[in-house]
Amino acid sequence: xxxxxxxxxxxxxxxxxxxxxxxxxxxxxxxxxxxxxxxxxxxxxxxxxxxxxxxxxxxxxxxxxxxxxxxxxxxxxxxxxxxxxxxxxxxxxxxxxxxxxxxxxxxxxxxxxxxxxxxxxxxxxxxxxxxxxxxxxxxxxxxxxxxxxxxxxxxxxxxxxxxxxxxxxxxxxxxxxxxxxxxxxxxxxxxxxxxxxxxxxxxxxxxxxxxxxxxxxxxxxxxxxxxxxxxxxxxxxxxxxxxxxxxxxxxxxxxxxxxxxxxxxxxxxxxxxxxxxxxxxxxxxxxxxxxxxxxxxxxxxxxxxxxxxxxxxxxxxxxxxxxxxxxxxx
Amino acid sequence: xxxxxxxxxxxxxxxxxxxxxxxxxxxxxxxxxxxxxxxxxxxxxxxxxxxxxxxxxxxxxxxxxxxxxxxxxxxxxxxxxxxxxxxxxxxxxxxxxxxxxxxxxxxxxxxxxxxxxxxxxxxxxxxxxxxxxxxxxxxxxxxxxxxxxxxxxxxxxxxxxxxxxxxxxxxxxxxxxxxxxxxxxxxxxxxxxxxxxxxxxxxxxxxxxxxxxxxxxxxxxxxxxxxxxxxxxxxxxxxxxxxxxxxxxxxxxxxxxxxxxxxxxxxxxxxxxxxxxxxxxxxxxxxxxxxxxxxxxxxxxxxxxxxxxxxxxxxxxxxxxxxxxxxxxx
DNA sequence: TTGAAAGCGCTAACAC
DNA sequence: GTGTTAGCGCTTTCAA
Numbered sequence: 001x002x003x004x005x006x007x008x009x010x011x012x013x014x015x016x017x018x019x020x021x022x023x024x025x026x027x028x029x030x031x032x033x034x035x036x037x038x039x040x041x042x043x044x045x046x047x048x049x050x051x052x053x054x055x056x057x058x059x060x061x062x063x064x065x066x067x068x069x070x071x072x073x074x075x076x077x078x079x080x081x082x083x084x085x086x087x088x089x090x091x092x093x094x095x096x097x098x099x100x101x102x103x104x105x106x107x108x109x110x111x112x113x114x115x116x117x118x119x120x121x122x123x124x125x126x127x128x129x130x131x132x133x134x135x136x137x138x139x140x141x142x143x144x145x146x147x148x149x150x151x152x153x154x155x156x157x158x159x160x161x162x163x164x165x166x167x168x169x170x171x172x173x174x175x176x177x178x179x180x181x182x183x184x185x186x187x188x189x190x191x192x193x194x195x196x197x198x199x200x201x202x203x204x205x206x207x208x209x210x211x212x213x214x215x216x217x218x219x220x221x222x223x224x225x226x227x228x229x230x231x232x233x234x235x236x237x238x239x240x241x242x243x244x245x246x247x248x249x250x251x252x253x254x255x256x257x258x259x260x261x262x263x264x265x266x267x268x269x270x271x272x273x274x275x276x277x278x279x280x281x282x283x284x285x286x287x288x289x290x291x292x293x294x295x296x297x298x299x300x301x302x303x304x305x306x307x308x309x310x311x312x313x314x315x316x317x318x319x320x321x322x323x324x325x326x327x328x329x330x
Numbered sequence: 331x332x333x334x335x336x337x338x339x340x341x342x343x344x345x346x347x348x349x350x351x352x353x354x355x356x357x358x359x360x361x362x363x364x365x366x367x368x369x370x371x372x373x374x375x376x377x378x379x380x381x382x383x384x385x386x387x388x389x390x391x392x393x394x395x396x397x398x399x400x401x402x403x404x405x406x407x408x409x410x411x412x413x414x415x416x417x418x419x420x421x422x423x424x425x426x427x428x429x430x431x432x433x434x435x436x437x438x439x440x441x442x443x444x445x446x447x448x449x450x451x452x453x454x455x456x457x458x459x460x461x462x463x464x465x466x467x468x469x470x471x472x473x474x475x476x477x478x479x480x481x482x483x484x485x486x487x488x489x490x491x492x493x494x495x496x497x498x499x500x501x502x503x504x505x506x507x508x509x510x511x512x513x514x515x516x517x518x519x520x521x522x523x524x525x526x527x528x529x530x531x532x533x534x535x536x537x538x539x540x541x542x543x544x545x546x547x548x549x550x551x552x553x554x555x556x557x558x559x560x561x562x563x564x565x566x567x568x569x570x571x572x573x574x575x576x577x578x579x580x581x582x583x584x585x586x587x588x589x590x591x592x593x594x595x596x597x598x599x600x601x602x603x604x605x606x607x608x609x610x611x612x613x614x615x616x617x618x619x620x621x622x623x624x625x626x627x628x629x630x631x632x633x634x635x636x637x638x639x640x641x642x643x644x645x646x647x648x649x650x651x652x653x654x655x656x657x658x659x660x
Numbered sequence: 661t662t663g664a665a666a667g668c669g670c671t672a673a674c675a676c
Numbered sequence: 677g678t679g680t681t682a683g684c685g686c687t688t689t690c691a692a
Contacts, residue, residue, distance in 0.1 A: 001669060011679045016671060024677060046440035047380035048669035051684050056377065058420075065406060067605070072402030076395060079423055088442075090388075090420055093409055110376035112418075220609040253609040275397070279550040279583040281611040331685060341663045346687060354661060378685035381668050 008036035060113040064096035069274040077295035098122035136305035159287035159320035160195035172239035176211040179243035223250025245270035282326035290318035338366035390443040394426035399604040407625035428452035466635035482628040489617035489650035490525035502569035506541040509573030553580025575600035612656035620648035
């Protein structure tokens with residue numbers, strides 16, 4: 001910067017002003033400085049500015065796995081939203097394991113990020129104490145009650161209930177569930193399972209515990225395995241609720257291979273509305289959690305917090321939408 | 331850091347030494363300092379270190395779109411590989427548009443990244459001049475000949491030829507191609523299309539130009555549209571080569587809807603071996619470009635360059651593998 | 661093995 | 677409108 005200043009015959013401060021779009025500069029000066037910047041190929045050193053300002057313009061996004069389509073699509077949406085605020089996104093993968101989630105959460109970031117968007121899968125009420133409140137943070141997706149941080153939530157309960165009620169309306173009563181996490185009291189798995197159970201109960205249908213199949217990670221492969229186990233039990237079932245789309249798609253694959261007709265023999269529903277569900281065979285009925293909306297809201301909320309707003313924390317629930325497709329509608 | 335030093339009764343330099351694992355420190359001193367760090371909840375300010383050292387420990391990864399499964403999976407692999415070297419990854423989305431790719435390439439990064447992994451889709455020979463050589467850079471995926479930077483390449487030619495030869499061995503002669511970029515001389519689309527054409531020619535089969543269908547972005551949706559156009563022409567065809575998996579999966583969807591049997595009427599092949607191809611109906615025959623390998627090699631190469639190695643630039647071609655699945659094998 | 665002093669490149673505060 | 681001064685938190689000499 002000194003070099004640029006010398007080259008343009010001005011002071012470093014003037015160069016700084018030009019770089020930062022400070023308005024009160026004579027046009028001639030600005031032009032001269034810009035020319036020098038160009039001539040010398042000067043690039044501002046962001047670290048230096050960060051050091052001075054204490055802010056980096058980077059926000060963190062902690063998600064389980066980028067290779068899961070839902071999170072890939074979410075990350076895409078977050079990056080776009082952040083971009084509109086001039087922020088850069090740094091992605092951290094947590095691997096969907098509670099211990100690793102906590103590690104990531106508490107990892108010293110060395111003031112590298114100004115704020116954190118955090119999408120926990122297995123964290124819950126008991127872990128609230130861990131939520132380090134010295135960096136601004138917004139929680140994505142998960143509902144943890146009474147926590148001291150902002151949330152932008154998927155409507156897990158509403159969405160799951162809508163999906164289950166859709167199956168009930170089709171006359172299905174033996175609805176299997178894939179992806180439960182037995183013993184887990186909080187987190188997406190238990191919330192969606194709880195909503196499933198209460199939807200059944202509300203409609204006077206017994207909750208068939210023999211039809212709940214665990215899957216730690218919500219991949220196609222684990223959905224496929226769970227479905228194999230389901231079939232192996234010999235239990236009757238006329239529908240499958242995958243707690244997310246990839247589980248459901250794994251199920252579709254196994255059902256097809258075993259000769260089940262979808263939806264005639266078995267109706268299948270997922271959750272997330274990933275792009276793939278529009279092109280699978282059959283196309284998959286699923287709940288759209290409002291990804292783009294969530295990303296937008298979350299970034300805006302975080303920006304507000306980073307700007308120093310310390311009003312009461314907010315909880316925003318994005319509206320869900322049930323998309324009925326071939327896997328339930330023939 | 332001053333506070334920690336005072337608290338521990340040592341100098342800042344000693345604290346710095348402890349933080350950086352400098353070996354010649356008396357055990358007692360180290361313990362004392364660590365205790366103080368803990369007591370004060372001290373976090374090193376990375377910006378300050380960066381300013382001094384001129385390095386940030388961050389590498390950039392520029393890819394078209396995170397929501398495309400291939401790039402999600404690639405990014406995942408790169409993050410893991412970078413992690414092993416203690417590096418953090420910053421993802422930039424280019425949107426698979428040549429102009430935006432150039433913009434991203436030349437965007438001033440303000441010394442924020444120590445190096446860049448760059449996965450261009452539409453860039454080619456003519457753009458080599460643009461390759462800013464002042465940050466270490468490794469190109470991913472694409473082959474640009476005679477460029478002055480390192481490459482870790484997909485074996486586009488070998489992989490595509492293997493796929494086409496597989497179709498020829500099945501007796502297919504009317505092989506449609508989805509995803510070509512007419513007029514583009516370089517980039518993945520033209521390389522794969524070229525390999526397809528030469529595989530046909532090698533086997534004495536005429537290249538059916540009436541069966542090449544463009545698709546700018548390689549999504550399921552564009553693959554589906556291209557297939558609709560293909561069917562609408564009334565041309566006969568007995569196989570489809572999607573220039574990537576998502577295109578092929580879009581095609582599968584449309585073929586199925588139109589009552590074509592796969593592979594009996596039409597065999598389908600993709601490229602990338604994304605997870606989804608193992609679970610689609612039918613499962614998709616595809617070329618595995620060696621994603622993990624590519625990520626590993628690329629990060630290692632970049633680390634070497636960042637360490638100042640300025641030997642002749644390298645070109646590494648990752649070995650491909652053809653996975654034959656239901657979409658061609660019944 | 662540890663400490664003191666200087667400076668990385670920038671900006672905030674204030675002077676001109 | 678523009679220049680001067682000081683200091684952000686760390687590491688790099690060099691000295692003790």
